Amino acid sequence: MTLEAQILARGIPMRVSLRQAQETIAAALMPLRVAFENLGLDEALGRFLAEDVVIGHALPPFAASAMDGYAFRHGEMGSSMELRLIGESRAGKGFIGDWQPGACVRISTGAPIPDRCDTVVIQENTERERDCIRVTAAPAVGANVRPAGDECLAGSRLLARGERLTARKLALAATAGRAGLRGHSQPRGACVATGGELARAGTSHSGAPLYGRH
Numbered sequence: 001m002t003l004e005a006q007i008l009a010r011g012i013p014m015r016v017s018l019r020q021a022q023e024t025i026a027a028a029l030m031p032l033r034v035a036f037e038n039l040g041l042d043e044a045l046g047r048f049l050a051e052d053v054v055i056g057h058a059l060p061p062f063a064a065s066a067m068d069g070y071a072f073r074h075g076e077m078g079s080s081m082e083l084r085l086i087g088e089s090r091a092g093k094g095f096i097g098d099w100q101p102g103a104c105v106r107i108s109t110g111a112p113i114p115d116r117c118d119t120v121v122i123q124e125n126t127e128r129e130r131d132c133i134r135v136t137a138a139p140a141v142g143a144n145v146r147p148a149g150d151e152c153l154a155g156s157r158l159l160a161r162g163e164r165l166t167a168r169k170l171a172l173a174a175t176a177g178r179a180g181l182r183g184h185s186q187p188r189g190a191c192v193a194t195g196g197e198l199a200r201a202g203t204s205h206s207g208a209p210l211y212g213r214h
Contacts, residue, residue: 035185041174044165047183053159055176058149063113065089067144070126070133071117072104074141081135085128089114104133113145120144 007014016024036050065071072083083104089095094112095105105114113120118141125137152158158172159165165173165181173181 036182037185038180039183040180041170041178044170044181044183045167047165047186049159049161049163049165049169049181050184051182052157052161053173053176053178053181054155054157055152056154057177058154059151059175060110060146060148062094062148064146064148065107065109065111065113065120065144066146067120067122068108069120069122069144070104071095071107071113071120073116074119074139076102077135077138078102081138083133083135085131085133118142118145 001009004014039047070083070085071089077083084100084102085106086100086103087095087097088106089111090108091110095107095114099114099116105117107113107120119139120143121135121137121139122144125135125139127134127136158176159169163169165183
């Protein structure tokens with residue numbers, strides 16, 4: 001039995017008005033619910049986010065240096081403008097050691113500020129001779145220090161539900177400590193073509209091939 005015969009046998013009209021077609025399509029789509037799925041960051045590019053992404057920690061999580069230079073306590077620098085180098089604070093590994101008055105620590109951009117320090121002098125404004133650092137242009141107190149939470153505070157929403165995930169937004173999700181995200185499932189569709197004026201590709205309306213096989 002042909003598809004047309006099956007449709008007629010079920011009492012379904014072959015022709016409907018535009019309004020009837022719209023109502024039929026709407027009735028079929030209304031019960032559908034949007035599905036979600038868990039996505040790894042490596043497979044989420046271009047997908048639509050199905051949840052808010054909130055960061056659980058401040059960013060940066062500690063006071064950090066905004067420049068390469070030397071961290072010190074501003075009130076401990078005397079009139080000689082000289083400081084004694086006692087260690088280093090690097091990105092990923094902060095200074096470990098006992099603090100001494102009048103001391104300084106070599107520091108790189110993004111590295112944590114030692115607890116006793118409140119200022120960073122950039123390396124271009126210093127002269128070094130072994131462990132003696134001479135400051136040639138004194139910075140203001142607090143200079144070149146990014147406080148904890150300078151970029152965002154704990155509990156901040158980094159991404160909102162419904163956003164399309166770009167490379168930058170995936171990087172933000174990774175910053176929040178997320179290894180995966182909840183995304184909208186991709187829609188699936190099908191195209192159904194009917195009508196006596198249609199024929200399979202490569203055949204005539206009678207079903208005979210238009211060209212021989214090669």
